Amino acid sequence: MASTHSNTASIEEPRRAPSEPIDAAAGERQTQTSAAGTDAVCADKASNASSITKNGGDSDGVQQQLPQEDKQRRHPEIQQQQQIYHREGVSTPVFNEKSDASIATPKTAVLPRATTFGSTLTTLTAASSTGLLSAPPACDIPESTPPDRVALVRAKRGDGYVPQSNQLKNDLYRAVGFLELANAGDFAANVWNEYPVPVYATVFMAVGATFAGVMSVYALLDSRRAFRNVKFLRKQRRELKEARACRAAKSLPTRDLDVLLSVNFRELGTEGVNRWALNMFMGVGAVLICVGTYLAIAGANKGIFLASNLLSGYIGNAPIAIFGATNSCWAFYILCKAQGHINAAKKAIPGTQSLALIKRRSRNVQIYTGINGTATILGGVGSMITATRWWGYVILIPVILASVFCNYWWRTRAGYSRRDLVPYGLSIFSVDELSTALEFAARAEAKIKEQKKTPINSFVSDPSSLRSVLTFIQEQELLEPFCLRLVQDAGLRTTIGCPNSPAEIEITVDSLLNLPKESHPAIIQIAQDTVRKIGSNHFKYRERYAAELLGTYLAISRQEAKKRDKKKSQSEKPTRR
Template sequence: MIQCRTEQDTGMPCSGDTRIDLETGKESISVDSLSRRHNRAATCTTSIRDKTGVFHPCAQSRIRNIPPLAIGFLDLANSGDFAANVFNQVPVPAYAVALMAIGATVALVMSFVAFWDAKRSCSNIRLLRKERKTLEESSGDHRVELDINHRDLGTEIFDRAGVEIAMGVGAFLISIGTYMAIGGANRAVWFGSNLLSGYIGNALPALYGVLNAGWSVYVWVRAQIQAEAAQSHLDDGIAKTLFLRRIKTVQEHAILTAVVCLVSGALSMVTPTQCWPYPVLLVFGLAFIYGTWVYKTQIGYERPLFTESYLLDKEYLVPQICTLQTVKTAMLVKTDAWNHLNLGNLSMSDLIRFMTNCDLFGQFCLHLLQ
């Protein structure tokens, strides 16, 4: 067994030191990390090493509200039955068989990708419900934290798990129906193929489109209320500019998502009998990919779970936003960002505090353990 311990006094009021204890004999590391919030107690996280030798947090303590970009291709995957509907004839031409096999395979693969990420989203949903229960049972005023929790929970249900389950099941049924269409010379097989790849396979995405449109309207209205509050209560500056810019992006994404889901869902129910919707579905499928990219790169985020001692207020958030924007700008445009931020002159304790304030200390510990 090898034990390693480092201690650094950060000078922060909430905690005296930071400890990293390694016990390789038990394949675990206990990390007592500093809090980003001055009135929060230090949090303790434990990491374990998997069979490949990579360390991971033993218990999930963060919400990662960032879906993979591959989910954006689900809308196109649900159009994998185009060959079965366009070349709906007997005998089936050889080129149509090839196109059916390709479309069905793509839809099948994407369905498993959707189910894989839906499992991750369900894990987030359980964590968010646990977080909400903790905040509701606490004695402090946590209206802000509960509102964020409500938004994150709705996002996971409607914008992530919902789309993945609905379109994942639809893509799976469409893939089976399209494979069956290859043997369309059999009347019973042809009938079952039309049901699976046509009406049944497209019913769930169409229903999801209506539900998601309602959620998107709620997101747009909520963002508009926040924009009006920001205009009234925030002083002109970096924080206000960034906040209003984010709100505009959220509203534009909500509009795009609502339109794409409604139109794609409606047109998908027409494809079993008509071929003309497919070019339109291609355009909206590309728009769905773009919307997923926007959410992944500009809207989605990762945050620690709120506890009963975690309080968010303007006095804390505004300086944090300004500081983090300065760091981000330096990292993006400065070739000597290290010196520009004066990190080279910091003591070890100040450097650890800097990483903690930027919410980088947890990841730093994991990288250190590798």
């Protein structure tokens, strides 16, 4: 893997303007924005946006505006937005300069979801009366929970708390990587398929059958985790489809929803095929192999001998073969999609750090899908051969190694966790904003590793200010893990008004700011500990998801540009008389 310096992005670096397909998309953005003024057309999802407030004079405000040198390098479209804000009399929040300007919060101004998607060029929501960010409720992009509050419920086991909201989790069990090894648990039963069974073969049968049975338990446990992810993604998909249908009925632009639907489809397929189906088919196969191998020990009985041959032979290996064929088709689809992201990024944003990050993300996905798809189909073929031929297990050796590798690669290089469809304050109408968010996430991950003791100090102007620290925590969607660590401390739990460990705790940013000042240092220390422990993985996941969003946006924009060119060329052709 390339070094951190070559693969991470600095926000200080200039970004080239997108080339032709994205220029066409940017040209449409003005039309999309004006039409999106009526974007809150669904009566059941729209309400009045919050009023515009100023944060320029707040000494505790966090960094909101890029340094002057960086602003001059940004896309001219962003400078045009700044001019519009000043013409409308809206002041941009003051940015407190830091020595490391490249790690500043990657926003010219914070644009909450409701205004980001509806009216990016005309509305700017600054800080609330407390100096923190607040998102207006009018938004047709589905959102898990409000970004300024966290609801925690008592865990079913133990005295701890768990978040009430759901999310997509990268929580694949390590043991699932050994399911292909469980597939070979019937080795002794098929090789020594005779009676009387040698003693050493009986030992191998018992070990192989037991291992297959244990792996089937892990497959069941991981399938439950995968199913929770599938339910979460299906709920978001239903809401996205409803929002898109509502917009389409009003003839409003739907590109942002198309991007989110495309990403959601791949997430859903990966969780459903690569994980849930893997656990179900391989788990059932492991159970059949376990039973068949145990029966082979008592092969003196003809009926038991026949049942053992069937279960540890064609019947036991059939689910594995079926999954291998299905999974290889899905892997090929994802591999092609990842290549499409690379091709679109090369054409739209050549020579940028965002291109390098998209390529790294897409190559990691291609490595996983290429090896996983090849290994599963070979595993299916090999498992069917092992029913009658011992040399079929030779084919399974590289399959087992590939399965362990793919499990590791997904957990560490390709998978990610996320809560909402769109990170707080991000606009997916803007290539520049997506690129900046992607580069910031990569740079932030590296910065946290460099400054482990006090990682937040690199991101805020005043690390001793609770308001500054909480604003950063809220902006970067770290409020939930921060609150989980906060309630683990019995003293702080009493301070926030929950001394008796209630069944449910709701924590808001405003309530934390209203606590006595003598408790602020302890809360700030909890925030530092949170970023130090999970910050690196958190921004790593944000980088992967941002790369998916940007790559998908560029690919869809390229497809739309091709369709427009095709229609234009067809309309210009002379009609036959």
